[in-house]
Amino acid sequence: MITLHNLGFPRIGPKRELKFALEAYWHGDLDAHSLTDTANQLLDAQLQHQKNSGLSLLPVGDFSLYDHVLDTSFLLGNLPKRFHTDQPIQELDQYFRVARGRSRQGEPVSAGEMTKWFDTNYHYIVPEFDTDTHFSLHAEKLLAQIERAKQTGCAVKPVILGPLTYLWLGKCKEASLDKLNLLQSLVPVYAELLTELKNLGIDWVQVDEPILALDLESSWKAAFSRVYDQLVGHSPNLLLTSYFGPLLDNLETAVSLPVAGLHIDAVRGKAELPKLLEHWPADKVLSLGVIDGRNIWRSNINVLLNELAPVYAARSDKLWLAFASEKLDELALLGRALEQGPDVVLPELEANARAIESRRRSAQVTQRPVQERLASIQPDQLQRQSSYPQRAALQHERFRLPLYPTTTIGSFPQTAEIRQTRLKYKQKQLSADDYVSAIREQIAYAIQEQEHYGLDVLVHGEAERNDMVEYFGEQLQGYAFTRFGWVQSYGSRCVKPPIIYGDVSRPVPMTVDWTVYAQSLTQKLVKGMLTGPVTMLQWAFVRDDQPRHQTALQIALALRDEVQDLEAAGIQMIQVDEPAFREGMPLRRNDWQTYLQQAVEAFRLSCSGALDSTQIHTHMCYSEFNGILDAIADMDADVITIETSRSDMELLDAFAKFAYPNEIGPGVYDIHSPNVPGVEQMVSLMRKASQWIPAERLWVNPDCGLKTRQWNEVAPALKNLVQAAQQLRTEQ
Numbered sequence: 001m002i003t004l005h006n007l008g009f010p011r012i013g014p015k016r017e018l019k020f021a022l023e024a025y026w027h028g029d030l031d032a033h034s035l036t037d038t039a040n041q042l043l044d045a046q047l048q049h050q051k052n053s054g055l056s057l058l059p060v061g062d063f064s065l066y067d068h069v070l071d072t073s074f075l076l077g078n079l080p081k082r083f084h085t086d087q088p089i090q091e092l093d094q095y096f097r098v099a100r101g102r103s104r105q106g107e108p109v110s111a112g113e114m115t116k117w118f119d120t121n122y123h124y125i126v127p128e129f130d131t132d133t134h135f136s137l138h139a140e141k142l143l144a145q146i147e148r149a150k151q152t153g154c155a156v157k158p159v160i161l162g163p164l165t166y167l168w169l170g171k172c173k174e175a176s177l178d179k180l181n182l183l184q185s186l187v188p189v190y191a192e193l194l195t196e197l198k199n200l201g202i203d204w205v206q207v208d209e210p211i212l213a214l215d216l217e218s219s220w221k222a223a224f225s226r227v228y229d230q231l232v233g234h235s236p237n238l239l240l241t242s243y244f245g246p247l248l249d250n251l252e253t254a255v256s257l258p259v260a261g262l263h264i265d266a267v268r269g270k271a272e273l274p275k276l277l278e279h280w281p282a283d284k285v286l287s288l289g290v291i292d293g294r295n296i297w298r299s300n301i302n303v304l305l306n307e308l309a310p311v312y313a314a315r316s317d318k319l320w321l322a323f324a325s326e327k328l329d330e331l332a333l334l335g336r337a338l339e340q341g342p343d344v345v346l347p348e349l350e351a352n353a354r355a356i357e358s359r360r361r362s363a364q365v366t367q368r369p370v371q372e373r374l375a376s377i378q379p380d381q382l383q384r385q386s387s388y389p390q391r392a393a394l395q396h397e398r399f400r401l402p403l404y405p406t407t408t409i410g411s412f413p414q415t416a417e418i419r420q421t422r423l424k425y426k427q428k429q430l431s432a433d434d435y436v437s438a439i440r441e442q443i444a445y446a447i448q449e450q451e452h453y454g455l456d457v458l459v460h461g462e463a464e465r466n467d468m469v470e471y472f473g474e475q476l477q478g479y480a481f482t483r484f485g486w487v488q489s490y491g492s493r494c495v496k497p498p499i500i501y502g503d504v505s506r507p508v509p510m511t512v513d514w515t516v517y518a519q520s521l522t523q524k525l526v527k528g529m530l531t532g533p534v535t536m537l538q539w540a541f542v543r544d545d546q547p548r549h550q551t552a553l554q555i556a557l558a559l560r561d562e563v564q565d566l567e568a569a570g571i572q573m574i575q576v577d578e579p580a581f582r583e584g585m586p587l588r589r590n591d592w593q594t595y596l597q598q599a600v601e602a603f604r605l606s607c608s609g610a611l612d613s614t615q616i617h618t619h620m621c622y623s624e625f626n627g628i629l630d631a632i633a634d635m636d637a638d639v640i641t642i643e644t645s646r647s648d649m650e651l652l653d654a655f656a657k658f659a660y661p662n663e664i665g666p667g668v669y670d671i672h673s674p675n676v677p678g679v680e681q682m683v684s685l686m687r688k689a690s691q692w693i694p695a696e697r698l699w700v701n702p703d704c705g706l707k708t709r710q711w712n713e714v715a716p717a718l719k720n721l722v723q724a725a726q727q728l729r730t731e732q
């Protein structure tokens, strides 16, 4: 019998039920008991769903109220000191204090740092380590989930984040600390957990070690065998699980471990399957992730079947098949076809083949003019007319901004009213005229508020945008949308990636009317706001029938036209957001250069049509620029705004060492937390920044857009931000 399983399951709920329960709890509209109830109902429903799809093993432990890495920190009793409190505090509230910096109970505190999970748009809460870090087991939550999963009557497979990946993802608060030294106290806690699971009668545990898909130093590779030698003794069978890419140079390490099973990513790592089969003992379990959980396209089951049939013949009962997302039916079909032979499921296989073929032939996919324009791109379209110093001189002359100019990243609070307006328009309960007036009212409000705070460069506030990618995708040809295709971004936040199925083009301008209206209301400069090509690609399900870069360049051409239209309409600053620039980076260093070169090319194609006197901004909200500063400088944006407030400006050190030439706005207001930053706090962050970057090239701004915040948080925060800039100017 072939074993079908999955590595985890979407946890936010088909209609984002968990999101709404969490937010109601945070706002005080739901009590802890009801939140737990909702969470349990969702968990039960997803377990049932997986059971009904015929999975042989149910994953458990992948469900989380906020983030599974944070859950692991709680499981291992690893909470940074600043969260310790004398007052008794409910565990739930303590958990949200770490996640969000505040909760219904306990004092506000700076939240755990958040960063992107491998090459995805999911954000996890970074574990923190210092010399006092010790670990202790707190498995109650996991055990309770296992208990619930057992109620289904299915075999249960707990999923835990492995010790090495957990350490690797964390951050040392003291530079002298070597993370690997923490293994001494960490491994016994894992051992204790595994013993407990064994005592519960658990047969298999999935231990996720996705860092096996990364470039690892030899000390980390060596640590794998030490750790797993210690863990296997009193454990259930361990399924060592790697995903997000091939094992490459970690293959030997992985196959040498004494574990009972190995799971690999057989989509991205397909090429190394033969090598793996050669090395992995035939009597040990080999689990293949064969269904692409990262994209939405139908799997070509007939092709997969041909590839897997010989593997199945050789290993029959030691072969498992898995996927990481919702494609349970495809998996079931594949499983049956392998087990009982293709003839048994012939109609299904034929239907799959027809669907694949009809997509290939669809006339909606190809647009000749787009292909031709793409083929005729010239090198001079990839650079601005003059170099940055020349442009900067022109721009300073034109704008006459004060030192430490203040601005925001683009969006203002997306209030219930705004969401209602968009919804009513979408449902045709609001005429186009009424919709335009309603959004204009919001723009006018945002402009008036920004003038009132005293900001130097204003934005229109993005009230018309549901999502920074969806908004553009909806106006471009070649895009399609789902209604409920939600993907978790962080905590209760989700995105609904569009599907790029065909050649991309822009029938009409996308942002010009709103931006021009905003500019008409103020003497101050209004910055136009676009989403860059790399992000448009990264946060979509991208067609797999042409190279990604080709699709990126098509989007870039559409944006290029938008930049020129904005400029022609009198807009003098244009921000092209690239928050997904880093996250698109391949996991392996060997692949970086190609990616970066292509990403920069797409960005430059979007922006280089601008006049020298037009100031191009870009924005990237993360604080990890190691190894990519050349590329960032190559993008040649006149101003870049980045995230720094949670990481204490440290990353500017890298910008300074690299001698990053253009202007920078290091974020001083952590918009992921509801806390209002004080003037002094922001002044001292900027003072720190000015030790690395000359004041003439610094901007003062938040870490990211403000759409997830409320006006009563934003108003005092931005007033403080303006005041901080004023104070800094007097210090010059």
Ligand code: GLN
Residues within 6 Å of the ligand: 409, 410, 411, 462, 468, 529, 577, 579, 619, 620, 621, 704, 705, 706, 707
């Ligand atoms: N301009 C966007 C906003 O402010 C940028 C969002 C982002 O970086 N994720 O919402």
Ligand code: ZN
Residues within 6 Å of the ligand: 409, 579, 619, 620, 621, 703, 704, 705
């Ligand atoms: Zn951002």
